């Protein structure tokens with residue numbers, strides 16, 4: 001994700017931080033201090049997992065899970081009985097994944113899962129896959145050059161008729177509606193208030209996360225800036241980079257503003 005220094009925080013979040021004075025500890029959502037909040041929020045949506053499981057069930061061959069992290073998507077793929085390669089750049093998250101695989105000894109997950117520490121923009125695994133996954137809108141981590149490199153690497157790792165499945169978030173807001181506020185309950189039951197500001201010109205959204213219960217001490221407030229990559233843009237990029245997009249499936253609770261989309265692509269004939 002990106003440095004927030006050049007971007008403006010949502011107005012309401014700025015006002016709240018000013019009211020809290022130095023009671024709030026502000027951290028990046030992806031830092032060590034923000035990790036608990038990230039995991040709490042990321043664990044909530046299961047629609048993407050359900051759709052991926054449904055799609056992958058109908059596709060043959062081993063699965064490559066890119067940006068696998070601690071295995072939110074890897075484990076459901078293993079539960080389908082597939083051989084899975086989980087690739088990520090974070091050694092810490094891969095260690096967590098390995099622990100989770102070991103906990104599933106009864107289902108022999110570790111025996112069917114190769115864990116690879118690598119960059120999704122530049123990897124060479126010496127084998128091909130029936131399915132390459134890039135979930136959780138993780139494509140938004142990459143800039144244009146990074147995405148081109150990713151497409152190249154994915155193309156060279158797909159079996160004939162293999163599928164590249166990737167998700168993204170489509171953001172819709174009329175001019176003047178760049179800011180929004182929503183309350184989300186995390187996996188733990190803890191409620192968070194999210195303030196979002198869409199910096200259209202910059203192609204990013206800035207998100208600030210407060211706990212709803214503001215009396216906590218210390219009060220951890222998390223911030224992040226995430227690239228906005230609409231599905232239309234990714235469809236054109238995929239087409240320019242040698243893929244044919246086969247389907248585009250809406251995921252989860254679609255709101256007027258936030259619409260998650262799963263794209264299914266294959267190497268063009």
Ligand SMILES: C[S@@+](CC[C@H](N)C(=O)[O-])C[C@H]1O[C@@H](n2cnc3c(N)ncnc32)[C@H](O)[C@@H]1O
Pocket residue numbers: 042066067068069070071072073087088089090093118119120121135136138141
């Ligand atoms: C939003 S998390 C998603 C993790 C997991 N797929 C999930 O659903 O929970 C993004 C992941 O991308 C990984 N990542 C970031 N840049 C990467 C890169 N260039 N290559 C591989 N992994 C990367 C991070 O380490 C992190 O695990």
